[in-house]
Amino acid sequence: MKDKTMDIKYDHHLDEQTRLKVEVELAKGKKEVFNLDQLKSGGYIRQRQKDLFTVRLRCPGGRVPFEKLKKIAEAGSKYSRSDYIHISVRQSIEIPYVNYKDFSPLAEELAEVGQKIASCGPRVRVPTACSGCEYNPNGLVDVQKLCQEIDQKYFGIQCNHKFKISLSGCPIDCFRTNEMDLGFQGAIEPRWDEEKCIGCRICGYACREGAITNDPETGKPSIDRTSCLYCADCIRACPTNSWEEGRKGLVVRVGGRHGRHPVHGSPIAVLLPEEKMGPVVEKVIEWYNEKGKGRGRIRIGDILREQWSDFLAFIQPTLGEYAVRDPEKPQHITIHSFQTGWTPEYSVIEE
Amino acid sequence: MEERKPDAHLDLRGVICPINFVKTKLKLEEMNAGEILEIVIDSGEPMANVPRSIKEEGHKIVQVDRVDNHFRLLIEKS
Numbered sequence: 001m002k003d004k005t006m007d008i009k010y011d012h013h014l015d016e017q018t019r020l021k022v023e024v025e026l027a028k029g030k031k032e033v034f035n036l037d038q039l040k041s042g043g044y045i046r047q048r049q050k051d052l053f054t055v056r057l058r059c060p061g062g063r064v065p066f067e068k069l070k071k072i073a074e075a076g077s078k079y080s081r082s083d084y085i086h087i088s089v090r091q092s093i094e095i096p097y098v099n100y101k102d103f104s105p106l107a108e109e110l111a112e113v114g115q116k117i118a119s120c121g122p123r124v125r126v127p128t129a130c131s132g133c134e135y136n137p138n139g140l141v142d143v144q145k146l147c148q149e150i151d152q153k154y155f156g157i158q159c160n161h162k163f164k165i166s167l168s169g170c171p172i173d174c175f176r177t178n179e180m181d182l183g184f185q186g187a188i189e190p191r192w193d194e195e196k197c198i199g200c201r202i203c204g205y206a207c208r209e210g211a212i213t214n215d216p217e218t219g220k221p222s223i224d225r226t227s228c229l230y231c232a233d234c235i236r237a238c239p240t241n242s243w244e245e246g247r248k249g250l251v252v253r254v255g256g257r258h259g260r261h262p263v264h265g266s267p268i269a270v271l272l273p274e275e276k277m278g279p280v281v282e283k284v285i286e287w288y289n290e291k292g293k294g295r296g297r298i299r300i301g302d303i304l305r306e307q308w309s310d311f312l313a314f315i316q317p318t319l320g321e322y323a324v325r326d327p328e329k330p331q332h333i334t335i336h337s338f339q340t341g342w343t344p345e346y347s348v349i350e351e
Numbered sequence: 352m353e354e355r356k357p358d359a360h361l362d363l364r365g366v367i368c369p370i371n372f373v374k375t376k377l378k379l380e381e382m383n384a385g386e387i388l389e390i391v392i393d394s395g396e397p398m399a400n401v402p403r404s405i406k407e408e409g410h411k412i413v414q415v416d417r418v419d420n421h422f423r424l425l426i427e428k429s
Contacts, residue, residue: 202415238406
């Protein structure tokens with residue numbers, strides 16, 4: 001097969017091109033004039049090559065039905081000057097090397113199977129999620145379902161800066177909810193029924209957190225709730241179902257991000273019921289947009305670091321009894337320890 | 352409760368994860384539903400993993416006894 005990328009060259013005079021305004025047809029018959037950098041907000045990301053863009057597709061939770069995948073392959077190979085797609089770090093399929101003159105026919109062909117284009121820039125991005133509890137043995141909560149709900153309701157909402165949401169089905173947290181502006185992670189509280197317990201000690205061995213101790217004589221367990229991670233290992237291991245599911249819900253983390261100077265998000269709620277996820281998303285975005293007024297490109301984590309107690313007071317009524325008591329504010333993680341002169345204060349001045 | 356007489360035995364002392372579970376699974380496949388398999392596994396990692404896997408396969412652990420540093424499990428094939 002011929003490698004299409006062999007024909008592709010860099011263009012070294014791109015700065016000039018970004019200042020130019022060009023007429024672009026994003027949908028059939030709808031021509032608009034854009035500065036080429038502006039197209040990023042619609043999921044069209046400018047490349048190093050003149051007139052060429054990467055088209056980012058909207059794939060919430062990284063779940064792409066075969067029907068859509070076939071169409072993406074078909075339309076992608078037709079309009080891309082490359083012979084591949086790129087899978088972004090946030091689970092979206094990206095079609096690189098597309099000429100802006102082809103946006104309309106590409107989008108139209110993808111729309112035949114309901115495949116939408118994603119977005120970039122200062123807004124709520126496509127949410128990401130693991131496979132959740134549907135078929136992953138570790139999964140505790142159906143985060144795929146919740147991810148689709150977030151995508152449907154909140155995708156594309158304007159913010160000061162990018163706003164990333166992810167969901168993990170269990171405390172292994174593959175989707176790094178602590179690195180997101182807002183993250184939800186599945187959790188299950190174990191409940192013990194003494195009647196069913198045969199004192200076998202399996203739960204004490206199954207618990208990887210050292211939270212369960214079995215009585216040396218009877219083998220009956222006692223649990224230290226301060227060490228419990230809500231992973232449900234004890235429930236899965238118990239041969240008699242003496243350990244069973246108690247409350248099921250979400251750990252909520254806020255204020256995280258990756259990038260040049262990552263911030264470690266803070267857990268603000270534990271075992272939050274699924275139906276409260278939407279209200280939490282809305283409230284957090286509401287606070288961010290209110291506090292972000294006139295502040296340009298600033299992530300929520302930076303505002304949270306300045307106004308943490310204000311945020312906690314604002315969000316408390318929505319979290320109710322599930323709120324974490326006196327949570328620590330989001331903290332910077334040092335990944336460039338050689339850069340001894342940098343202080344977190346600089347990160348706020350992003351504009 | 353009266354102990355049920357095992358129909359088969361597996362001594363898995365010193366057998367590491369996940370080989371211990373694989374051997375258990377293969378043995379259970381040879382057996383009939385309702386029959387009892389007796390296995391002996393080490394404490395520690397095997398005890399953390401093997402019972403859970405057996406349960407996830409749909410079999411029932413009907414008895415667990417501690418013998419020195421090992422555990423004896425009676426499993427009822429589903």
